[in-house]
Amino acid sequence: xxxxxxxxxxxxxxxxxxxxxxxxxxxxxxxxxxxxxxxxxxxxxxxxxxxxxxxxxxxxxxxxxxxxxxxxxxxxxxxxxxxxxxxxxxxxxxxxxxxxxxxxxxxxxxxxxxxxxxxxxxxxxxxxxxxxxxxxxxxxxxxxxxxxxxxxxxxxxxxxxxxxxxxxxxx
Numbered sequence: 001x002x003x004x005x006x007x008x009x010x011x012x013x014x015x016x017x018x019x020x021x022x023x024x025x026x027x028x029x030x031x032x033x034x035x036x037x038x039x040x041x042x043x044x045x046x047x048x049x050x051x052x053x054x055x056x057x058x059x060x061x062x063x064x065x066x067x068x069x070x071x072x073x074x075x076x077x078x079x080x081x082x083x084x085x086x087x088x089x090x091x092x093x094x095x096x097x098x099x100x101x102x103x104x105x106x107x108x109x110x111x112x113x114x115x116x117x118x119x120x121x122x123x124x125x126x127x128x129x130x131x132x133x134x135x136x137x138x139x140x141x142x143x144x145x146x147x148x149x150x151x152x153x154x155x156x157x158x159x160x161x162x163x164x165x166x167x168x169x170x171x
Contacts, residue, residue, distance in 0.1 A: 010142050013109050016041045018139045021124070023096040026117045026139050028109030029059050041105075048100035051088055053112035074111045076148050079165030086157040089116050093123035109139065111146040118144065118153050128153045 014034065017027025029041050043050055043060035050061045051068045061067050070088045072081050095102045104120070106112035114135045121131035132153055136143045144150050152160040 010108070010110070010145065012038060013140055013142075017103055017105070017109065020117050020135055020138045021096070021121060023099060023101055024092065024117060024120055025101065025103045026109055026113045026135065026143075027103055027105045028113065029054065029056050029105065029107050031109075043103060043105075046101070047103040049092070049095045049102045051092060051102065051104045051116060053104070053106040053116060072112055072115075074106070074146055077152070077164065079161045082152060082157055082161040082164060085116055085119060085152075086161070089119035089123050089157075092116065092120040096120065096124065108142075110143045111149055114139065114144040115146075115149040115152065119157060122153070128156070 012030055012032040013028060014032060015027075016031050017025045020026050025047065027041060031039055031041055033039060041059065043065075044062050045065055047061065047065065049066045049068070051070060053070055053072050055069050055071070068088060068091065070084055072084060077085070092102050092104060102120075104113045104116045117139075118128070118131040118135045121134060122128060126134065132144055132150060144153075155163070
């Protein structure tokens with residue numbers, strides 16, 4: 001499975017992770033601090049729940065921290081993958097409501113984590129355009145630059161899953 005698209009001219013994030021709303025953080029496995037081009041992000045015990053949409057050995061979290069690994073590609077998603085996104089966003093929203101600190105992460109912390117973070121905001125009562133705007137404002141203007149993910153959110157994941165799951169008509 002292809003997990004990450006080539007980023008082209010997209011810069012690495014300037015922070016390890018950013019708080020999107022109280023208790024909900026979004027980040028990645030890499031960042032650039034301005035002095036060095038590339039640094040790895042390792043999660044220790046900063047969060048109660050870490051949701052990894054991409055994972056690498058040695059990047060945490062520490063033992064004892066709840067860790068949900070839900071691999072999805074940074075590409076068009078299948079109906080099953082869209083359903084996984086919806087379900088893990090519900091888990092994240094429940095954790096935030098329970099006053100737990102949640103990190104949603106992918107490789108750069110832009111697209112896959114942006115999709116789940118925005119859907120979590122929707123689960124918490126935000127509308128889709130507002131959720132997308134908040135993710136971009138709090139994380140980076142580069143967040144959700146995967147146009148398909150933005151369209152999934154604006155359409156609604158339930159509808160996007162149904163439309164994606166439709167079989168083409170037989171010839």
